[in-house]
Amino acid sequence: MIDTVREIETPEGVCLRLRAAGALPRAQAWMIDLLLRFAFLIMAMIPLGLFGQGGKGLALLLMFALLWGYSVVCEVWLGGQTLGKRALGLRVVNADGTPVTWLPSVVRNLLRVVDALPGVYGVGLACTLMDPYARRLGDIVAGTMVIHAADLPAGQEIPALAALPLPLVLASDEQAALIEFAERAGQLTAQRQEELANLLTPLTGQRDTAAIRQLVGHANWLLGRA
Amino acid sequence: MKQERFVALHRREWDSLEAWLKALDRQAKRLLQQDQALDFPASYRRVCHHLALARGRGYSHEVTERLQRLVQQGHQVLYQPPAPRWHRVIAFLVAGFPRLVRAQWRCMLAASVLFYVPALVTLVVMQLRPEFAHTVFSSAQLAQFEKMYDPANTHIGRSSGTDLQMFGYYVMNNVSIAFRTFASGLVFGVGAIYVLGANGLLIGGVAGHLTAIGYGGPFWRFVAAHSALELTALVIAGGAGLKLGLTLLAPGRQRRGPALVAAGWVGAQLALGAFAMLVMAAFVEAYWSSIAALPDVVKFGSAALLWVLVLGWLWRGGRAVKHGA
Numbered sequence: 001m002i003d004t005v006r007e008i009e010t011p012e013g014v015c016l017r018l019r020a021a022g023a024l025p026r027a028q029a030w031m032i033d034l035l036l037r038f039a040f041l042i043m044a045m046i047p048l049g050l051f052g053q054g055g056k057g058l059a060l061l062l063m064f065a066l067l068w069g070y071s072v073v074c075e076v077w078l079g080g081q082t083l084g085k086r087a088l089g090l091r092v093v094n095a096d097g098t099p100v101t102w103l104p105s106v107v108r109n110l111l112r113v114v115d116a117l118p119g120v121y122g123v124g125l126a127c128t129l130m131d132p133y134a135r136r137l138g139d140i141v142a143g144t145m146v147i148h149a150a151d152l153p154a155g156q157e158i159p160a161l162a163a164l165p166l167p168l169v170l171a172s173d174e175q176a177a178l179i180e181f182a183e184r185a186g187q188l189t190a191q192r193q194e195e196l197a198n199l200l201t202p203l204t205g206q207r208d209t210a211a212i213r214q215l216v217g218h219a220n221w222l223l224g225r226a
Numbered sequence: 227m228k229q230e231r232f233v234a235l236h237r238r239e240w241d242s243l244e245a246w247l248k249a250l251d252r253q254a255k256r257l258l259q260q261d262q263a264l265d266f267p268a269s270y271r272r273v274c275h276h277l278a279l280a281r282g283r284g285y286s287h288e289v290t291e292r293l294q295r296l297v298q299q300g301h302q303v304l305y306q307p308p309a310p311r312w313h314r315v316i317a318f319l320v321a322g323f324p325r326l327v328r329a330q331w332r333c334m335l336a337a338s339v340l341f342y343v344p345a346l347v348t349l350v351v352m353q354l355r356p357e358f359a360h361t362v363f364s365s366a367q368l369a370q371f372e373k374m375y376d377p378a379n380t381h382i383g384r385s386s387g388t389d390l391q392m393f394g395y396y397v398m399n400n401v402s403i404a405f406r407t408f409a410s411g412l413v414f415g416v417g418a419i420y421v422l423g424a425n426g427l428l429i430g431g432v433a434g435h436l437t438a439i440g441y442g443g444p445f446w447r448f449v450a451a452h453s454a455l456e457l458t459a460l461v462i463a464g465g466a467g468l469k470l471g472l473t474l475l476a477p478g479r480q481r482r483g484p485a486l487v488a489a490g491w492v493g494a495q496l497a498l499g500a501f502a503m504l505v506m507a508a509f510v511e512a513y514w515s516s517i518a519a520l521p522d523v524v525k526f527g528s529a530a531l532l533w534v535l536v537l538g539w540l541w542r543g544g545r546a547v548k549h550g551a
Contacts (some may be wrong), residue, residue, distance in 0.1 A: 010274065010297070010301055011305075012270075012271055012274035012275075012297075013274070013278065014274045014277050014278050014281075014297060016294070016297065016298055016301060017294060052388075053388040053390070053391045054388050054390035054391060056391045056394065057388070057390040057391035057392065057393055057394030057395065058390065058394060059394065060391070060394030060395050060397070060398045061393075061394040061397055061398070063398060064394070064397050064398040064401065064402070067398075067402070068401070068402070068405060079302075094307075096305065097298070097301060097302070097305075098301070098302055098305050098306065098307060099302060099306075101307045102310060103491060103494045103495065104494075106494045106497070106498060107490045107491070107493070107494040110405055110408060110409050110494065110497060111409050111412060111490070112409075113405070113406050113409035113410060114409050114410060114412045114413060114417075117413070137412060140483065140486065140487075141412070141470075141486045141487060141489070141490035142487070142490055142494075143487040143490075157288060158286065158288070172283075172284045173284070175284060176284040179284075179285075179286045180286070180287060183286055183287055183288060222228075222229075223228060223229040223230050223286065224227075224228020224229055224230035224231050225230050
């Protein structure tokens, strides 16, 4: 399977489809987080510098919090998103599809140490490439995964044409394919639309633009439009 | 049922659920107390039913995708984990953590051996052959240790800096070491073994060298108190790391994935407990250990008390109290 969709069955018996996020968007999110933390630390150093030696201690405490606590606190309080993940539309979820909770978040962020191992996230990268859900080691141990939270571009409305009854009964998957064609036709070039519609000349008895129109008409009929 | 009719029949319900979920993002508390919130579970379950129907009947993506999105949002609201409570943190520190440490006593014992044996061996070797100090440390390091624990200092254990600065330094340094010890256990336990052994060697080396050259007084006065918390926390973090590595090597009757998740769950709790101990240790180290002016009785008395408290807490904490029949 090239698809990185993970299906989770909810207690209601329907499948949730979670789309796993790959290494690149996650690396970008991590980069944004790193820069944000760095900028915040620099900004905080200016007033803390006025306190002399004690200020240095506070700066170290702040550095500690940013290093070990930032990700955990953000993930738990902001519904599985650090600021970088929010910018890229990613979300950390538990195995059951709910936003990550305290202990799993602590585990996945502590084990970052191992994922980062040969300096540049080598272990983590190798792991995300091998795992079917693109999880790094920390995610596997914590039982979490990172998903795309942003919505896919929604399918387009099927253009409303006069409904044409189908001349014969189609199987349900054939009907679905026909509806899907009508739904996505707007995203394809005219030539590709014609190419696909011409495959069904035995059904429609038409070619090119007329075939497309007829297929969309059939789709309208299948949807139950008048 | 044709899709158009299905959509026309249920569109209003989907719209209102969508609007409610969207509003929840901004003003969670107030909305959750409204009447609409009472209606939410039933409405959500109906939409789940609609999604199953739409998928089963092969309706178009436009409809199934929208329903899937609604169900996904609703799922996260309905099955939200309970918010953590403060009294659970306290209960964990008082009872849950010691119980967990005792449950993992084999790993804890192994970690103690890995840490204390090299420490004691170097400590003894340094007394017999003081020149060994130069094979473990560089001359610059030795000079720094000697400056820190010079009996003539007013503050011990540091060459400069205020208490607050050192508190920040200790937290950053020691907790990071402990966290790394735990995490690096995942590399088949090698990381944890290395950190425990190396730290044992270094700490034993410093103690042995300073004792051998006659600076033992200030050194032991400085470390005795906070070592109870600090060394124990390091051993616990190392033990949790060993457990992680051991699970990876020998998961037992479970598959590796689930076994690792279970070990990670235990390990995270141990790491959090060690974190609390190390913050306390840093506090003691920065504000109590560094006072040079107190008499030995107070210094070593407080240290002994702390050791007894820490070990007693780990040994007895969280045991059910036995009532008479």
